[in-house]
Amino acid sequence: MPQSRIFDRILLKALHLPLKGLYGLALVIAAVVATAAFRAAFVTDLLPYLFFMPVILIGTFLVGPAAGVTAILLSALLAGQSLSATNDPFSLTGKQWAAQTLFSLVNLGIVFLAVQLRRTMLVLERVAEERRCALENLGRQTGERSRLATIVEQSREFIGYADLGGRVQFVNEAGRQLVGRANADGQAEIADYFKEPDRSRFRSEILPEVARSGLWSGEVTLRHFGTGEALPVRFTIFPLVDDADARIGYGTIITDLRAQKAADAQREMLTRELAHRMKNTLAMVQAISAQTLRSARTMEEGRDAIASRLTALARAQDILTHTSWEKADIVEVVNAAIEPHRGDAGHVTISGPHLDLQTQRALGLSLAIHELATNAAKYGALSVEGGRVDMCWSADGNFFRFEWIETGGPTVEMPSARGFGSKLIERIVAAYFDGTGRLEFDPSGVRFILEGALGPGSEQKA
Amino acid sequence: MGQSFAHASYAVLVVEDDALLLAEAVDMIEDAGFIAYEARNADEAIRKLERHSEIRVLFTDVDMPGSMDGLKLARAVRDRWPPVTIMVTSGHVDVGENDMPENGLFFAKPYPPASVMKALNGIAAEIGN
Numbered sequence: 001m002p003q004s005r006i007f008d009r010i011l012l013k014a015l016h017l018p019l020k021g022l023y024g025l026a027l028v029i030a031a032v033v034a035t036a037a038f039r040a041a042f043v044t045d046l047l048p049y050l051f052f053m054p055v056i057l058i059g060t061f062l063v064g065p066a067a068g069v070t071a072i073l074l075s076a077l078l079a080g081q082s083l084s085a086t087n088d089p090f091s092l093t094g095k096q097w098a099a100q101t102l103f104s105l106v107n108l109g110i111v112f113l114a115v116q117l118r119r120t121m122l123v124l125e126r127v128a129e130e131r132r133c134a135l136e137n138l139g140r141q142t143g144e145r146s147r148l149a150t151i152v153e154q155s156r157e158f159i160g161y162a163d164l165g166g167r168v169q170f171v172n173e174a175g176r177q178l179v180g181r182a183n184a185d186g187q188a189e190i191a192d193y194f195k196e197p198d199r200s201r202f203r204s205e206i207l208p209e210v211a212r213s214g215l216w217s218g219e220v221t222l223r224h225f226g227t228g229e230a231l232p233v234r235f236t237i238f239p240l241v242d243d244a245d246a247r248i249g250y251g252t253i254i255t256d257l258r259a260q261k262a263a264d265a266q267r268e269m270l271t272r273e274l275a276h277r278m279k280n281t282l283a284m285v286q287a288i289s290a291q292t293l294r295s296a297r298t299m300e301e302g303r304d305a306i307a308s309r310l311t312a313l314a315r316a317q318d319i320l321t322h323t324s325w326e327k328a329d330i331v332e333v334v335n336a337a338i339e340p341h342r343g344d345a346g347h348v349t350i351s352g353p354h355l356d357l358q359t360q361r362a363l364g365l366s367l368a369i370h371e372l373a374t375n376a377a378k379y380g381a382l383s384v385e386g387g388r389v390d391m392c393w394s395a396d397g398n399f400f401r402f403e404w405i406e407t408g409g410p411t412v413e414m415p416s417a418r419g420f421g422s423k424l425i426e427r428i429v430a431a432y433f434d435g436t437g438r439l440e441f442d443p444s445g446v447r448f449i450l451e452g453a454l455g456p457g458s459e460q461k462a
Numbered sequence: 463m464g465q466s467f468a469h470a471s472y473a474v475l476v477v478e479d480d481a482l483l484l485a486e487a488v489d490m491i492e493d494a495g496f497i498a499y500e501a502r503n504a505d506e507a508i509r510k511l512e513r514h515s516e517i518r519v520l521f522t523d524v525d526m527p528g529s530m531d532g533l534k535l536a537r538a539v540r541d542r543w544p545p546v547t548i549m550v551t552s553g554h555v556d557v558g559e560n561d562m563p564e565n566g567l568f569f570a571k572p573y574p575p576a577s578v579m580k581a582l583n584g585i586a587a588e589i590g591n
């Protein structure tokens with residue numbers, strides 16, 4: 001009930017008023033004297049004892065038994081004085097003495113009751129307080145436990161425990177998912193979760209190490225109960241102990257390393273792939289250098305030709321880098337290859353659709369355009385104002401055709417010797433496209449027509 | 463070169479899918495006085511071997527499009543043409559000894575021409591004897 005609770009609270013508050021010792025005693029004495037004065041002033045001779053009884057009760061309750069007894073004696077003295085005909089509290093009739101004695105005995109009873117009441121209230125208060133604390137503690141523990149349980153269940157790590165015999169007692173959701181086992185039924189042993197040879201290793205190496213040092217952590221392979229899939233994991237196992245520090249089982253935390261292993265493998269593959277490409281590029285550089293030197297007339301000519309061919313190769317590689325070396329857009333390849341000659345005399349046009357060229361074809365076409373443009377800048381349409389080069393290409397299914405047509409340049413003469421440049425254009429680049437390359441020295445301008453395959457191409461060439 | 467006549471009596475088959483590298487390998491071998499045949503994949507290589515019995519050396523890349531890579535080709539050639547000496551080249555770092563046919567020679571790409579020439583001359587000397 002709220003009312004009784006308010007009363008209880010006031011009572012308890014009063015119990016804890018700072019009225020201990022002489023201070024409380026003085027207050028009680030003052031209250032008794034004030035009561036006597038009040039009675040003498042307003043109620044005169046009526047009821048000499050009645051007014052003191054509540055003072056004694058309250059005084060004892062609030063201050064203690066000593067104050068109660070003091071109040072009784074003082075009240076009896078003051079009452080006696082008012083009863084006495086001579087105002088001498090000790091000069092009383094026999095009847096009056098009897099009344100005094102009775103008053104004192106009754107009030108001693110009241111004091112006793114008040115003391116008991118006081119003690120009971122204090123005990124009740126302490127019990128209530130202890131109960132409150134206990135409940136609070138329990139609540140805290142329960143909350144903590146349920147939070148821990150939530151963490152275990154929500155964890156993406158495999159968390160579980162087994163008894164001392166190694167029989168698995170609990171596995172969290174992530175663990176059940178990882179190994180594809182519905183629930184820990186107390187039948188499976190930790191070792192059952194392992195794939196050989198780690199299974200034997202668990203008994204011969206891991207468990208003894210846990211017994212020795214209290215922890216084992218390392219990479220092992222578990223198995224999927226459904227599919228048998230090998231599961232690379234980081235496995236950590238430690239003993240569980242009770243309050244007396246006795247070992248009662250094993251706790252384990254397992255991290256799935258499949259994604260990490262896959263990423264490692266991917267990275268390793270990329271690194272190997274990169275090394276392979278680098279070797280291929282170096283082989284191309286070696287071939288270009290050797291081929292150039294073979295047909296060079298002077299050391300200077302050879303050096304310059306190697307440098308400009310490698311520059312052309314590097315420009316084409318820049319484009320391939322953007323696409324992880326898978327393919328390159330022909331428009332970008334053509335533009336990059338002709339770029340160094342944009343400032344030359346003569347005019348260059350390009351026309352053709354966007355097409356993906358695979359790596360070797362992109363590199364080959366770049367080298368071919370480089371050769372043609374270098375030649376045109378020296379002797380052909382790019383060497384004079386009014387000259388022009390038209391590059392155009394088309395694709396029809398897998399069939400690919402590329403043309404380089406020079407017009408408006410000086411009259412073309414058949415070259416006396418064919419160097420690596422023309423070999424590159426006619427044979428090598430054509431082979432990259434699994435097709436043919438035709439270099440025509442028409443008097444009105446050089447023409448190059450490349451016809452071949454755009455896709456994987458036919459490998460069944462005779 | 464006095465050796466050229468002896469060299470010309472046998473031929474080297476170069477198998478390489480990259481036309482630029484193929485051209486250079488062929489030039490290198492011809493410059494040394496050998497006859498060179500070229501193939502851009504394993505199937506073409508088998509056809510050349512069937513047609514030209516004077517081929518005594520197979521010089522093949524590993525990475526190739528088509529039904530067989532260079533290592534498979536090398537094993538097939540070892541079985542069908544045991545006298546043919548097998549030389550393998552690759553930019554792959556992980557071509558192991560187990561991948562190679564017996565008595566095969568491996569040259570990492572890019573290979574030094576001198577060591578390839580030395581091997582070819584050694585084979586020529588063996589055949590000459």
